[in-house]
Amino acid sequence: MTDRERPSDWQLYRRLISYVLPYWYLFALSIAGYVVYSIGNVLLADLMQFLLDSLNESDKAESGLVARAAYALLDAGDMTRLEFARIGVPIAMIVLAFTRSMGYFAGNYFMNHVARNLIHQLRIELFDKMQLAPSSYYDNNSQGVLISKITYNVEQITGAATKALKVVVGEGLTVIGLLGYLFYLNWRLSLVFMLVAPCIAVVVSVVGKHFRRYSRRIQDSMGDVTQVSNESIGGYREVRLFGGQAQQSARFAAASEYNRNQSLKLAFVDAFSTPVIQTMLSIALGALVWFALNPEILSGFSAGSLVAFLTAAGLLGKPIRQVSSIQSIIQRGLAAAEDIFAQLDLDDEQDTGIYRVERARGDIVLRDVSFTYPGTTQEVLSGLNLSIRAGEAVALVGRSGSGKSTLIQLLARFYPLQNGDITLDGVSIADYELANLRRQLAMVSQDVTLFQDSVINNVAYGDLSGASREDVIAACQSAHALEFIERLPDGLDTELGDDGGGLSGGQRQRLAIARAILKDAPVLILDEATSALDNESEHRIQRALDTIMRNRTSIVIAHRLSTVERADRIVVMDAGRIVAAGSHEELLAEGGLYAQLYHQEFSD
Template sequence: MNSSRALYFRLLREIQPYWPVVALSIFCLAAAAGVDVYLTSLLKPLVDQNLRADSLARSEAWDLPLEIFGLAVIRLVTNFGSDYGSAWISARVMYDLREKMFSRFLKLPVRYYDKSSTGVLVSRVTYDVSQIMDAGVQVMTTLVRDSVTTVFLLGLMLYRDWQLTLLCLILIPGVALSIRIVGRRQRRISRETQSSMGDMTRILDESLSGQRMVKIFGGFRFELTRFLRVNNSVRTLTVKRAATSSMNSGVIMLLIGITLAFIVYYASLRAQQGQLTAGAFVSFMVAMMMIQSPIKNITRINESLHRGLAAAETVFGVLDETEELDDGTQEIGRAKGALKLDDVSFDYGGNNRPALDHVSLDIAPGQTVALVGSSGSGKTTLANLLPRFYEATSGGITLDGVPVNQFRIHDLRRQFAMVSQDVILFNDTVAANIAYGDAAPDLERIRAAATAAFALDFIEAMPEGFNTMLGENGVRLSGGQRQRLAIARAIYKDAPVLILDEATSALDTESERKVQAALENLMQDRTTIVIAHRLSTIENADRIVVMSQGRIVEAGRHAELMDKGGAYAQMHRVQFTQQVEETAP
């Protein structure tokens, strides 16, 4: 766990590039504090001179009011400068941190997302970053303004009467002890609050994105119970944090009150003895009353600091995560598409059985290879190893005879296009979704890709054609339409290797026919790996590879495997029987 000192200094390094604005803001804060204290010091001449009937001539009576007016103008300027500077620094550093976090998220390996909730990750970028800077700016403002104010007021009190001032210092040990005890509790509560807010965001993300499943399966009460539990946790922690802060401030105010009672009594005795003028007494008492507010704010700085440090732990934890391994140096233009897996094994971790167990497979350029088998047999895992979504535990994978880890990862992934059962569409235009990833999209290519994917008809029927916004994940489209847009995107990319992960398994017969025709256009002159559930869709594949428990149990063309009468023939007979039963009157 990072120490508080290390976390805070790391946060200061994020602020360091903007030190001119920080310096200006600090100067304005200090100047504003100085003006406030100087105004307090003017109470002595006001009481001792201006308020006496025989003290000043009429012309001299304007001196002090004009001085106060000038100080008010300076206070206006310095207050605006400090507030604006603090807000600018806070917004800028939040921008930087969120940019760094988002960039790091996009570079993290797939394994990181396998064990992380999207809602928690969103909470890191939105809630935690704002907590850091709210606390950071508040700490800086309090530390400068209230510390300077306290020092100046203390100096004024020493100047007016040093003996009375020494009485005020007796509360310092008690304040320090209170801060130390409360700080530990605040840090723990803030850390628990961060975790609870992450859970709340996760539950919101799951419940709202899956609202149809919630409705159809009657999950309202279950989701509400989950949300109420975490919402109550956030409420309880918020109250605990406020109670701890209030108790800390209350104890300090009690110490100040006790000290104040002694000071008033002692000051009264000194005034009676003529050792303290009325103006000096008033100035001292106002300064002493004013010093309570900055001292109170300084005691609360611990709460803000530890809330920010708890958030900093999670934010910097993300920034410290190891990025995807990208140690390849070899560039590649357009691959021929020859793939080879040589004795490849892979383990997700925590399982007794590896997902892939010594798999060897040779795929020639332009060849269509279908992977079939029951769920959990390793088909999708094998496909995910090719673009290095995961790294093989052992064995080697080559593209055109070169190990895939020798290519720069961006260059390697440019050689692959993917169409899966779970289509991802972005809340953008149709054209932007088809040309996704292209910084300079070509409208003619977009139209040609849509035509080849048999998507042009329904696209042109939309209100704004290719400029129509799709909404979140293309919610307004049918399953077949979304699938054909995904195929158009793969056609537009024009990658030499294509991965089809059960691209038609969730479609009705009519949609499947259109999507299958689009896939045939897409597969031309490309090395294609097809992960298929319906065996009828891959009978024309150049090779069919049957997998079971992470191993290849047989491979060959459809006719060869049917004649062999092995695992593939058995699977085919079962599916054929089911289809006959489903279509029988």
């Protein structure tokens, strides 16, 4: 994304505000709390006028805001101004302190409420978007980067939406209140202090551009850190077996070092901007005191009002400094919001079909299907033609990279067709409603995915969650999984670890087979479904597969002879084309690629 295409700060703020609108009442309560807090800050300065002018028995002792309220609410009787101040000032101090604290509490709590709701909604939308994203989205983004977007990037918005928003609103209202009080006391003198405002705005603007640039780099580097961490932790066996600890450590150190450098650059700009702004404020305050002590101007002030004016001017330093220093957090949040909104604006997986069927027969036809993966130029499938009858078991064999798995991904519409057509029961799969099409398919792959949940919820997953316990047990029994499930601590209710941690490869694959059996779809896809099983387990599973393959269309990708030779027809693929088809005996007799693969890989 070029700088010209990047949204402006205001566009990002406006979009973030749209997430706040449903909670406008909480936001209004927060603003009300901060208004009370800022008014309390102003009245603390005004309290000084009440105190000092009462000490001097000045005629202006009753002219201040706090003084007027005190004289209106309390009966002064025949007390002197000092005697009345002895009662009124302590009471005013207690009331102001309590009121300010309650305003601060309300502002903070309700603003946090709004911010956490905003973050929660953004996180859910981003996660749901990833669930609907096309396969090419996952091809272009590593797992670590995607996880970093949900965790780190969203948390950066938390800083902008919580801490930054509290400071901007709370301290910003305090600045407005104090400036208003200064103008109330002496508007000409207050203009001196306003001269520094454009200079501060220029510093904040220049520094903000650096903050945004470094924030983007930090986000990208956090994705790299997460990716290396996921790879190293998830593949710890391979790392140790092949002695890759030093290599992974070097990769992680490089990613972390880049993140550290960018964070230090951001910290430098942040730290440098604060003393610059403080110096500007000190100059303005010094000029203000110089003008205020001019005899002509002093004549318009009582001692109390002069001290109140200077106190209010001095109190401006802290909130202005805090508002300006929060720029780094705001820019980190905006950089994160920019990335998250870019993800949310991506197109979903294509689903323009409207055709629905309760249960397909299972007739599959491929006509002149050609395919190239997005972002590449090499054709994976080229002019493929294949017809599979309902109830037929077809085995796809060929060298690695011949296009077998790609054909399956196209059938499940993980990628849109580029050339040619695939039909199911005579209807183009592009015309099927996507969810309905995938209900017609059950798949058992070599890479089994299990979730950190109970065994029963892993088998009865997704659309199958309504299955009865008896049906789940029957599916597990058919998959020869019940024997090891019963040995688990809580049987079907045993909680599995991450991705089925604690189970062997064969046990994990038998649970996947049970899931496919329970789905009872008319089209069954077996992609190296018995690869993780030993010979004895494979023999037993094969009998279960023979049972569920009966009376349904089955597409089998396998390297094991025992799986392939049972197929009604074997289709041999090479370089994205079909080079031969027939029975096991026919293909062996031809002496072509199948016979070559048989002698190399299919012999038991």
